[in-house]
Amino acid sequence: MSVLLFFVLSDLLLALASGWFAYLMRFGDLNLPDSYLMLIIIFSLLVVVSFGVFCPNIYWNRYPWIERIKKLAMAFLVAFSGLLLILVAFKISYEYSRIWLSVWMLTHATLIVLFYSMVSVAVKRYWAREENARSVLIIGKGAGFKKTIDRFLKPNSEGYIIKDTIYFEMPEDALSQLQSRINEGQQFDAYWIFLPLSCSDAVKDIVHILRHETGDIQYMPGLRDLPLINHQVNIIGDIYSFDITRSPLDGFNSILKRAEDILIASLILILISPLCLLIALAVKWSSPGPILFKQYRYGKGKEKIKVYKFRSMKVHQEEAGSVTQAIKDDPRITRVGAYLRCTSLDELPQFINVLQGRMSIVGPRPHAIAHNEHYKELVDSYMKRHKIKPGITGLAQVNGYRGETDTLEKMQKRVEFDIKYLEQWSLWLDVKIVFKTIFKGFVSDKAY
Template sequence: MPPRVSSLNNRFSEFVNAAPLVSVFKSFVDPVVVVAVLYLLSIPFQVAFDGYTCVLAAFGFLLSAQVLDGLFLFVPGHERPLFGLGRFAVQWLFICVTLTLLGWVSGFAAYFHPPFILAWFVLAPAALIGVHALFRPIFFLPRDSVETQRRAVVIGANRPGVALAEALQTDPLHRINWLGYFDDRELARLPGVKASRLLGTLRDLPSYVRHHGVHNIYISLPMSSQPRVLAMLDALSDSTASIYFVPDLFVFDLIQARFDHVAGIPVVAVCESPFMGLRGVLKRFSDLVLALLILALIWPVMLGVAIAVKLTSPGPVLFKQRRYGADGESILVYKFRSMTVMEDGDKVVQATKQDQRFTPIGGFLRRSSLDELPQFINVLQGRMSVVGPRPHANAHNEQYRSLIKGYMMRHKVKPGITGWAQVNGFRGETDTLEKMQRRIEFDLDYLRNWSIWLDLKIVAKTASSMAGDKNAY
């Protein structure tokens, strides 16, 4: 299944059926456990819980709330107790490394006894696993326990209605007994819907709700059916059932969809940057940490490449090209010069295999990605991210924005040195429209599903595939 389709289904399922317990654990329980372990350890280690320790606790709380998935042992569809433990281990390791680097760079680590911090790094994840294991039997009650389930029906067997019904049946964290659909259409016009699940028409709904004790009613009708919806709500006015409206979000290309409020008025965000609020702070912080670490390791390589570029061809060492940054604003992106030309106008010709414009070492620089190293300076400047959609020349943006639907959505974030499309084989020349479309599909998939975990995965895959990429030239 193409990334756009599978991602859209996943995002819709999360949007209409996000388990409240996951949200509680992610936003409150897990971070509180992390801070509680720090506080309890301060007693045997005789560490005063003063301003310095409170700052450490605050960073631990914020990172845990943002990085940990919440209920990592309770992945929907997987009732194995240890499912997700490996993912949790990587996430906790990221928190530890981030706090360690932050303390080292700022000098803050000098205020703490190393065994105290080490004990916290070891015991906090053990406590998290214990808390999750303790609550697991409560969350995974027997599915056939009717007393614990709320009976629900879905009005409208359309795409969002079917997606919701499937989510209600497969998510073990929801104690909902889905009974079936109500739809005015005949069964023949409802592909994939079993006859036993079609409970009747909208006219039959009020009677069914009263006689079967339905608790939840999910209305999945198009907005054009407002008169029908109002009539149905009026017919259900003497019912105690909870009624929910499921918007048809499939008509949108969802990018970080969520509910929000503007001046107290509820709105639905269907296309938004994933780096809003605390997520943006975490993304910027991870960019700075990664860029500083990598530059500290590669500066001898960069110096050697700069000398080689200067000695093998006339012209500047760095090539500066205007690209689209966040929100489509123009930025200057740095690269080691690999060609004899400095194209940055209204027409830019992409590099091809055996391109005659390459300098003597230009082909090698591009195949090995060494020409991209100066972009870590762009990251420190705040113009780019370590991971994100790769920046295209402005001329290419103007060419493709009218040819590919959703092309400009990739510019809702800062461009990256590496990206989800690149590690999936869409790097280098895009000599056909289809190749560019596939690249954009992966870029938008990244925006819909961004997480620190995904960034680390992309960085790891980039490092392992830098040498010998056949698409790099």
Template sequence: TLITWLWVAPLSQVGAHLALRASAPYLLMLQGPPQRAIIVGMNEQGAALANRIHETRYSKIELSGFFDDRSPNRLNQPTNSQLLGRLRELPGFVKENRIQFIYLSLPMASQPRILHVLDELKDTTASIYFVPDMFITDLIQGRSGTVCGTPVISVCESPFTGSNGIIKRASDIVLSLLILALISPLLLVIALAIKLDSPGPVIFKQRRYGLDGEEILVYKFRSMRVCEDGESIRQAQKGDSRITRIGAFLRKNSLDELPQFVNVLQGRMSIVGPRPHAVAHNEIYRNLIKGYMIRHKVKPGITGWAQVNGYRGETRTLDKMQARIDHDLDYLRNWSLRLDLHIILKTIMVVFRDRDVY
């Protein structure tokens, strides 16, 4: 039974998949002719919708074209689409050509025009949809939803809601326990080396911003002769006299970050996420970089998307910090467990070849 199942199951899955792909066009034909649609507003989101309709292989929507009051030379006309006329010609065209779907892609600022178009279309049987002008802002996990039955659209949201939050936390716990079990002898050796190298505590605790901007204590192996955690903190630089001999080696190879796996088990941090900055640095950069605090919609990480893309270590200039924040926000937009695993593997390679960490 087991041997038969081992070859029958995959063959059945592949066969069913190929059969469904071959029969899909005919199944769509059984549902009737394509449904004709037009888009009102030849702008960025309208063009994006048109391209999606054309690219979707098994869509039953047949896009007739666009309506817009602007002259053709002012429009961003997408491929495979044409301008059919101005808004005043819209109701007549819909009735004459039996249009079934109308997508209103007008800017939010054009409320009077939208209301006028809706009023004119009351004499048709077409289904009308509003395409929100979401390109006016930088979406972080944009999606639709309801609040007590009222439709809402999220503009800035954490990717770790619902099942995603459970997956993220479970992967953090499992990987942290596994890694700590493997590196426990190394942790003891490093602790002993720090104690013998210079006076002071083995573990350095520093206040940083965590989830929702709440202060957390982050653990690190002490790599400096000082334990700065005040209103003003100077970033480590090349040849920094504060760094101890063993500390230079630890920082170079990111071994000083290993105690943060304990922070992960505590629930203060994740293995992958935006790297936390000292509170003093946060207060500086939140006033200089727009959207800086959005990175705190998730737990900070031991490693992150910015760090594996060349923004690890010292950030001497504002544009370097801006690039780091841009990568952090990109991570929030595109999170997946696969991306987390990719970052973890890439971090291992980056640590061995990076020369910009002091």
């Protein structure tokens, strides 16, 4: 997040500084009129959005230099076109000096080329340090497999370093070795599958073994000689890879998602603070015990996070390693708690989790750790829910899958919607889910 924020601020400052500098060169004065200052601010915001979309800053060093120039040119042209559209649409182009606009655009274009060139050098040096590199387990065979090991066995400018290898000579032996690594608790930032397309069945077996891992799974079948038409692949160095599992919230999208979470959570907490105070008093009155119920659950990347709720049950002791789901007419639930659960008011403290960065407004609902351990072997792609932060509401909840999951089929449907959310994520989808939650997602007869 801090790296992405650096790029956003840098893009913003370069646009502002170039506009100011051009005005100084044209008029010899730093006191900008309000009209000029407003136009500079508008263009700067256009630059932030355009460069965030077209320039994958966090992976900038992965692309050949010609691709970087193309991306910079596209981002600049989109922002510049937006500026011209505003000038023409509002018929205000006559208010500004043509010379100033020309010097401004030329200065900005020069600055961004210089800045991103320096960034490329700095990023390569950063990734070349072993402590900054992402660990890789590579599985495969053949000349390309050996060449890749030679290239990434030592620290390099791509930011990956191979920490372990499994040679795929005998399929059963290789799969057994991989399963042993997983059983031993070894975790890697990425898993590279370097097998030809003819080994598709083996690739499927490998992906199945890695189904509970949150590291990126990347398939590298060696496609350089194949005619790829209108096909999206990732590039690491000069190696093509299929990203089998990757979070939709990498790069600039993570900034948009975090800004959305902070804005909505802050507004809601301000609005609901009187209600939260009343609920806290009611919970305290309903039965002895704390106001908040705190439970560890899995967050992004299977990291254990502490999730808050208003306590809705009487204080009781669960058996070690087990969590009993609430059922209809559960005697543990207090009268106040029953109302809180059916209206989802017990989940209001989770907006604090959102501000802490542990959760999002929208995302897969966090399940108890014991439930995760139970269902991960029964539901395909179950643990892929943890590629992103858990949410207060989600696509599954607004489609009727909230509350008790007393059958395997219900959990399967919930996970299907969670995976669908990962595949189709957008800010607009988040907005739709929030509005659906407001109008139909809070009250449910399935929540006990």
